[in-house]
Amino acid sequence: MNNKIKWIGAVFLVVNGSWVWAASLPADLKWETNDTDPTFASPQALPGGTLNMFVDSFPLTFRTVGPDSNGAFRSYILDNQLRLISFHPNTGNPIPSLATHWAIAQDNQTVYFKLDPRAKWSDGKPVTADDYTFGYEMMRSKHIKGPWFNNYYTNEVVAVDKIDPHTILVKAGNPKAKLDLLNTTELWPQPRHFYQLDANWVKKYNWALVPTTGPYVMTEVKKGKSVTFSKQKEWWARDDRYNQHRFNVDTIKVQVIRDRNIAFRHFLKGEFDTFEMLLPNWWHEKANTQEYKQGLVKKVMAMTDTKQGAQGLHLNIANPKLADLNVRLGIQHAINIDKMIKTVLYGDYQRATTFDSGFGPFTEVDLPGRGYEISKARDYFAKGGFDQAGPDGILRNARGERLSLAITYATAEHTKRLTVLKEEAKKAGLDLELNLVDGATGFKVMLEKKHEAAWLGWGGGGLYPQYWEFFHSDNANKPQTNNFFNVADQQLDGLIDRYGSEFDIETRASLSRQIQQRIYDLAIFVPGAQLNYVRASAWRYVMLPEVPATKNSPDLLYWPMDGYPYSSGGLLWLDPKVRQQTEQARGAGESLPSQDMVDKTHARS
Template identity: 25%
Template sequence: MKYKIYILCITLLISINFLEARKIKLKKKESLNNTNSTFGDINFEMELLKFNNSPNRQDKTNKYYGWETNTDIIPSGDMRAVKGGTFTMLGGSEYPNTFRSLGKDSRHQINGLMDGLQNEALLGFDYERLEWEPVIATHWKIEDDSLTYWFRIDPRARWADGKEIIAQDVIAAFKLLTDDGHGDPNTVSYYNDLFHMPEAISKYVVKITSKKIDWRSFRSAAGLYPMPSYYLDKIDGAGFIEKYNFSFLPGSGPYAYDQENSKKGNEGYIILKRRNDYWAKDHKRNIGVYNFDEIKFIFIEDDNQQVMSFMNGDYDIYPWSRAQWWVERFTPEKYNEIDKGWVQKIKIFNFLPKGPSGLVFNTQKPLYDDIKIRKAFAHLFDVEKLNKRLFFNEYVRLNTFFYGTPYANPNNPYIEYNPEKALELLNDAGWSRKEGEPWLSNINGEIFEFDFLMSPGDERIFSTLQDDLKKVGIKMNFDQVDGNMAFSKTMKKEYEITYQGWTAGFFPNPQGMMHSKFANEIEVTNITSMAIPEIDKLIDQYNAEWDAKKRVPLAHQIDSIAVNSYHYALGWTSPYGARMLYWNKFGMPDKGLYYAGGWQSPITLWWMDPVKEHKLINAKQTDSQLPIEKQLIDYWNREN
């Protein structure tokens, strides 16, 4: 299925109390006298001097100064990795409407990828060890009030044009995020509600103060991407989205956009080149990652053409396989490339967060404001039949917004396929079928008819739903538009019913999708206009609760109410991190993917293996066999 999965940090996974992570989980809180330091910052050096001249230095830095760092970093990459080569992958079915990862129309999956390859946050987070790590900032400090956060920027950090990264660049980024001119009210509201304007304490030290106790606030502050102030000081949010639709500000990350060799449009491609002058290329955290000299994204609209192009060697991995194709089409009997081991199949299990997906109802349309109507659709959505007939049991059925996490309410029901129950609900809502009539109608004689927004190719899935609805008297019309347009219409709430899936961040944030303050907004993740006072109250309590053990039951209540509100008739998700075909020329770590990584992981984690590449070229020339490598990686024992 070609419905888009868009990168978004929403509800989900694995609970951690950040205050406790700071106090307990950090294996090495490095005291400042152990850091090497040509800090270039008089305020920071004065504090360091006071610390070095004080007794009981380790205790005092923790108690009085509170600065932390982490030098006990375990690289995510593999020591065997080598640099070089071009990695080509399918960037989607359509060229993105914009390159921006901020502002309206920016939630194409490729936007977040390009942003993450060219920019860096103040801190990184090791999801496996639950530890903060230096990136742009070398040190950080959380005041006892849990509201005030300090970050000390690495004086070595540089933008791609060679200029220093300074505290003012954090302020400039925050100003842009909170400028409603960029057209993303979700982002504006989130940062405005959470933080005061950051303060530049000195050239390299920035202070960020939260407006309220929120257990995720330090994570949000640490995750800020500085942006070059010497550009942003000359432009506002509206100007930014106009000027940087298809270009980028200088970034601090390992790759940069190669505009000269890229080509715009659906016949086009996007090339990112690895920067030889990347300021942190020798940092410990970057061992074994960012291995490819070039990363090239191509775009192919037709599903079958995507497969043909892959088998022709036009790109390197194919991660978007339909379940039916995975089981029946991509077999040694049907493809010589697979039979000969030139193309390998692999399924990798890990701790990738999964967001909700399902039929979504625009409750701003009067018909779908009735919970009886929404619940009736849930009873007519036969997910089990789809999984057996079309998905070959490759997926699992959802009954939660927080799949696979402690936040998922274990008592949530699975809504059974039950046409009789659905008809009862429809009758109660004023819809009945007169004798001899094919369609349900209301007291005004209007038949029950709706347009289902979807992308081309999705009819193979939703024709089953169409047939089931027809049996009870509901007429479902297919409104087919291209994927970008379908998502744009969904975000603008220009739909009746559609199917939408979301990715998830590692830590839950149900506010964007469920809080009533976004119910009447567009370009937000509350696409159904959910507005439930009880959920609002629980979200406020959840946000303010620093104790993880107390957050979980709050999340259970939120999850239960949301599921039983039927704004989503929940669908399915994959229980693994990625399932893909790839040309047999790559090296990869034993784990295959990052701990919480998806199909994007190979971009930064794999490498071109010169020996394998040579063997592949020779095998294709001589039509000879290569070894069939293992088709399942379960490094963390997640399958069962």
């Protein structure tokens, strides 16, 4: 009997006496790779040493999906897990990662990937097609309690099939332009040999040390205190073109220091090697100690051209008071972002006008600004029923209810910003109640939709703006989703659905602008500030390339991991000779030449 029957795009095989379906390769595929884009790390980089860093709160879980997983620490884990491909941080072109080659089918919906046969998990097991088919099953499972992932792997990614042990296909939910399609389909694998997918999955793997494909593994965990990562001595991808001279340190120790001022004192003692300084008061005021004056510690600023995630005030319209459009419009004109930028932020930032920016034609740049206008704010509040001033100057409605807005935020450094906003809002008859909640716990409060208003910023990751998770009614009034607005708007849903399925880039960009217009019309988001640089302090022995950042470097200049979606981190190294020189000068009270710099290589023209 002939044991193979060919079908279009598929085969049936006899396996253990049974007929099973398997995908096959189209004959007309054109395989691509990229081994010609310029490298971006420094050949002068040296291996070895321990990098000491800090975070302001211990993670609530080591899982990267499911309840409480969407915290800041997740980047340490996900940015150490390689994807099928990545994107070059300067050219934006796709580059190999776990896949060596890729090919797009004629339907502009299906991508075929050739997996690198050398790829291994950190426990020594090979990375195979089965890890991708299992990953697809896992991300669709209700056991992970991850609605965003359930949706993405149902509507955005509709198939992951095995061709052979080192070849897979990934199919998007609809046709897309090339980069959009690659961005949708360049998935992370999940170790099939490690996970057991059942109803206890969330609890069972809450603190599991999952095998990784990247250069580092977690080697020591002190609950509530620190997490230590160590580099794999025989990491399988260490000599690949775009990994050379990267991920140089042997050990990364991340300690928990809840107070940034205390962390800065540890930094000046040499207990931390780097200190991020995006916040203007640190850059302009506090980075002026003797260690800086002696040249022992340096300040580095690099201009970038990154896409900006949204930062600002998210209004929870499930609150009866905020359900009134007039009240929301009043809030828009009662929040004095411009004064906050001019005073607390030293004018270093720019006023944002949209939810996400820097995405070219995908950003609606012509939205009229809603500036701070007391009279206009009071007019809108009056239309919303708050037309009587109380003895404290705060407006009240006919029932005697005060016009107050509780703002939940999780970064203590933002208290000064919000204090300015509070004082200015009071002039418009609005009382802002500031509610600071500890890092990971604060974000959990927001995820559980227990806030009136949430003050936070989102990373700008992705090639194009993302809207479904933030604004679609599928995620309204549900915990553990990013729709912090609880918005469920039929017009917005329709635009987002069309945006997600549109193939033509120009039409998709138009839909993006329409979505931003609708968000503006609903007045559910008060845009905050945005920036186009990264900056930090470091002891002078912490080195970066001559051009210290890439065009798409993340917020953290000295980020030791890889990055998403651009492969841009892991550029730093520690120079033992410079460390010895620094320690000798410090002990002798001597000064060294300054290494401060401002690099404008990637400044926007």
